[in-house]
Amino acid sequence: PLWRNIIQHTLHHYPWIKPYVESRWVFESIVEALEVPASLAWFEELHQELEAGGDHQMGEEFVRVLTDFVQELKTRYYVPRPLKGAISRHAEWQRINAKANVASRLGIIEEICRLYRLKRLGAIGRYTLFRHTYFKDADIHLLDIFDRLLVRMFRHPQMRPTQMVELFELQSELSDPDDRLAYNRMVFPHRERTQAVEIQDRGTPDMDRVVVRSEIVDEHGLRYNITEPDGPADVGQLYRLFLQAGFPKSISEDDRYLVAMDQAEQIIGGVVYRLQAEGTVFLDGIVVNQTLQERGITGAILADFVTRMVAHRVTTVRTHFFLRPFYRRHGFQLDTRRGGLVRYLQE
DSSP states (O other), X not given: OIIIIIXXXXXXXXXXXXXXXXXXXXXXXXXXXXXXXXXXXXHHHHHHHIIIIIHHHHOHHHHHHHHHHHHHHHHXXXXXXXXXXXXHHHHHHHHHOTTOOHHHHHHHHHHHHHHTTGGGGHHHHHHHHHHTTTTTTSOHHHHHHHHHHHHHHHHOTTSOGGGOHHHHHHHHTOOSHHHHHHHHHHHOTTSOTTOOXXXXXXXXXXXXXXXXXXXXXOTTSOEEEEEOOSSHHHHHHHHHHHHHTTOOOOOOTTOEEEEEEOTTXXXXXXXXXXXXXXXXXXXXXXXXXXXXXXXXXXXXXXHHHHHHHHHTTOOEEEEOSSSHHHHHHTTOEEETTTTEEEEEOOO
């Protein structure tokens, strides 16, 4: 009925509007209503009915448009209508405010995100928005990297963008401070705007490996970097700090780590944690070199850890019952069912 009564019936009565009508609008309306996975299943069922003898009722053009649309839906990211509307709204704003500074340009993107509720589209929606707004006039080489990144995000939805080498390549091409700021806002929307963050490529010719390197500041104004350990030696130094602090730990293959380093690249602290059920991590411990106690470093490491977990779509952080005063100051509460402390995260 949609095809016959809306598209064909309208064109029959008003043939002069044919150049302005896109037949795929019918299929887009179905995707908007059902979203992509359910739409693909519906289209597959429709295609089977057409093959069983129903195609003569719809005509060859319907089958061709349907086939092309489904193929496109399977091979590239479908840009939802709210996102298209947001991009169009930004283009209109940009025409009027062509000389706006970077703060205003990023501010309007955040405002548009709230207006069109784009957070629900996830990282690929946010990256697509920045690609077609702030970075739309970038040079062709940078846009090529950006497009390759979006393709990889679509093909590997189980991977985080910060695990993709294309994101590091994109960062490497940005030399303007304003562009770097926009990049950080796109990649790390949950971090404070003044916090320095960068992507590092630690891969080998045989394997890509990209890590996030962030920065914290202690109460004396000294800066430290937080990142994943670079190898077993870094992990060993972290466990040594736990031993020196009176909290010896046994090594487990399920453990994951973050290390904090001073400006001399010496490890002064870190985190040990484990992934549990979907959306939950267990924070096994935070440690800081005893000579650097009482500088607020432990709290800063915890805050950075929580920010990373939010970016990884973690909703719950659990930890031991001990050190209750410290953890309660940072949003943890007693979980009487599990006998520990828990903090629920929100994006």
